[in-house]
Amino acid sequence: MAEYSDLSVLIVDPNPGMRGNLHNMLSQSSITKIDYAVSSGTAIRQLAKKPFDIILCEYDLGNGSGENNGQDGQQLLEDLRHHKLIQPWTIFIMLTSEGVYSKVIGAAELTPTDYVLKPFTVDALLQRIRKAVDRREVFLPIYQLIEFGNIRKAVADCKVAEEKNPRYAVDFARLRAELLFDLEELADAELIYQWILMTKPIAWAHLGLARCLFGQQKYLETQETLETLLEQNPRYMAAYDLLARTHEVLGQQESAKKILEDAVAISPHMVRRLRHLGEVAFEAGDVGVAEKAFKQVVAKAKYSEFRDPEDHVKLVKTLVKKGDANQASGVIRDMERSLRGGPNVDVCRAIAAGMVQEMAGNITAAATELTNAVNSVAGSRGLSTGLKIGLVHSCLNIKLDQQASDLMLNLMNDVESGVSMDDAVNVFEKAGRHDLAQGMGEQIKIQVDELIAHAADQRSHGDLRAAVDTLNAGLRKAPGNLALLPAAASAILKQLDDLGWEAPLAEQCYFLLERMRRLDPTHPSLEALMAQYHHTQRKYGISAVA
Structure with a gap:
């Protein structure tokens, strides 16, 4: 099997004897590029440094010292796929006993390349590796197209x-x-x-x-x-x-909570599912279930390479709603101690501390903490949109109107946030702050007018594609804005007319016109834009859209 001598293998197993046995088996097939990991954490650190062709992973991992911390090979695989630490063509073979296999095979969505049941012979292992390598060779050209972004091909x-x-x-x-x-x-x-x-x-x-x-x-x-x-x-x-x-x-929040509780009862160690249960339970008003779920998330995350201080904030929020300031303060101290120096810890600590101070009636101290949190958001990385909107609500609760408005504007202008202009206004309306919603609406109008003016300037200088891009960026933030819609449709039609028909762009234009029709059937620009669309179709001999 000399053809396999270039393959690199990572063995993930807490048992030194098993690691040695696997090494010897691999050596018999001329595989010598072998590294080791004794736990999920060490495996993740290894994979962050370099890729491997094959991962041989024991299902029962523990934490590398013989203790069971709720981590296992399946959860490692799901973390690796979720955080994109392995390529689609990486061969991941799970090593497991027959009894464990019967439990996990039906539960796994992100299935490994293969399972090998213990005990196994060298021939059995090498046969599975050979089969996996042969399959990878068939799929590799497709995977390489995906890697280079050529999805259509x-x-x-x-x-x-x-x-x-x-x-x-x-x-x-x-x-x-x-x-x-x-x-x-x-x-x-x-x-x-x-x-x-x-x-x-x-x-x-x-x-x-x-x-x-x-x-x-x-x-x-x-x-x-x-x-x-x-x-x-x-x-x-x-x-x-x-x-x-x-x-x-x-x-149906209550039904959603029950479904997640059933899932957690079957598979109790998946952190993302526990987090989801906590969030749904909190929204449903079941503080007890939310508290239990978030406590498990914080506890289990101690063994993960992907610890997130936002989990501590969610637990503090739940404990504040419960009225347990003592426990909430303890969670903040744990966050400071166990996540010291981690990204986003300062923001999360300030948000959590602000909630506890507000609960205690210390409004001045709460305002100081929340102001610090808002100021720190700009220098943070990867904070969730949900956490930031929660911070907006916390600011509104204690009349930090300017901080809430500034943060909401930043969210609205952040392409990655997913917060549209309408969403930004609705946050204030739902909080009963029509005055701030009105102010946000005025800010949005100013931004839309600036976008349209900038696009018009680009059109006047002959940069039609840039004008379309500018208006499309605006539509991503305000998909239903009745000033942006006709401006974008007009810019697209100008590009199609001058630079040639492009089917995807034409489809987008027709979609925008139909959206205008749904929002305002009597819009004064609609009839003229639709006539222009059909004129451009005829110019290029394109069949009319049904």
Whole structure:
């Protein structure tokens, strides 16, 4: 097996004897580029430094010192995929006993490349490695297209590969559906999952179908699909997560909480699911369940390389709502002690301390802490939008109106936040602050007018593409703004007319015009813009849109 001599392998196992045995087995196939990790934490640190072709991972990891801390190989794999520390073509083989295998095989959404049941022979292990390497060679051209961002070509090549490699036809179909999902072509992805399900009732295909339905806002169909999936596979954990989200969207917080509680009872160690349960329980008013969930999140995260001080803030918020200032203060001290020097700790500590001071009636001290938090946000990195909006509400509670408005404007102008101009106004309206909502509306009008003027200047200088880009950036923040919509449609039509027909851009223009029609059927610019659209179609001999 000299052809495998270039492969690099990371062995993740707390048992030194097993690490030695695996090393010897790999050596028999000429694999000598071997590194070790004794726990999930050391594995993550190794993988952050360099990639490996193969990861051989023991399911029962502990923390590297023989203690069970709730971490296991499956959760390591999910963390690695979630944080993109391994490439799609990395071979991840789980080593597990038969009894454990029977428990995890149905629960795992992010399945490993393979499972190897203990005890196993060198021939059995090498056979699995050979099979995985051969499969990777077939898929590698597609993965490389994805890595270089050529998603359209990857989708097309998946279709060709399905026909050329019947043994992997379903796997290529799955990858094609996932790529279409990422491109937000949900109806096309849905058709592929339905085709797969006609041949075999595969759990991941049911989940993929449900995700497509959810993305198309077909929530009742999503719910029905997931309930069917869980009847057939009651340990398929990702289905619980999406089902809970579906109930949330439908306004059924109590049902969402119950679904997540059921999931946690089956698989109690997944931090992201526990965090979700805490958030849903808090919104549903179940402080007891929220407190228990957030305490577990904080405790389990101690063993993770991805600790997040926001979890401490959520626990403090829950304890403040419960009225337990003593415990809340203890959580803040733990955050300061255990996460000292970590990113975003100062912001999170100030937010948490501000809530505790407000609870105690120390408004001046609370204002000082929250002002410090707002000032520190600018220098932070990766804070969630939810935390920042929570900080806005905390500022409003103690009349820090200017700080709340400044922070909301920053959120609105941050492309990554996902907060639209309408969202920004609604935050103040829901807080009963119509005066601030009005002020925010005036600020938004000024920004929109500046955008439109800047785009007009770009058009006047002949930079049509830049004008379209400028207005599209504005629409991402204010998709329903009836000043931006006609300006953007007009800019696109000018580009199409002068620079040539581009089908995707034309589709966007038609979509914007239809959005205008829905929002204001009597808009004074609509008829002229639609006539211009059809004129440009005819100019280039394009069939009219149905």
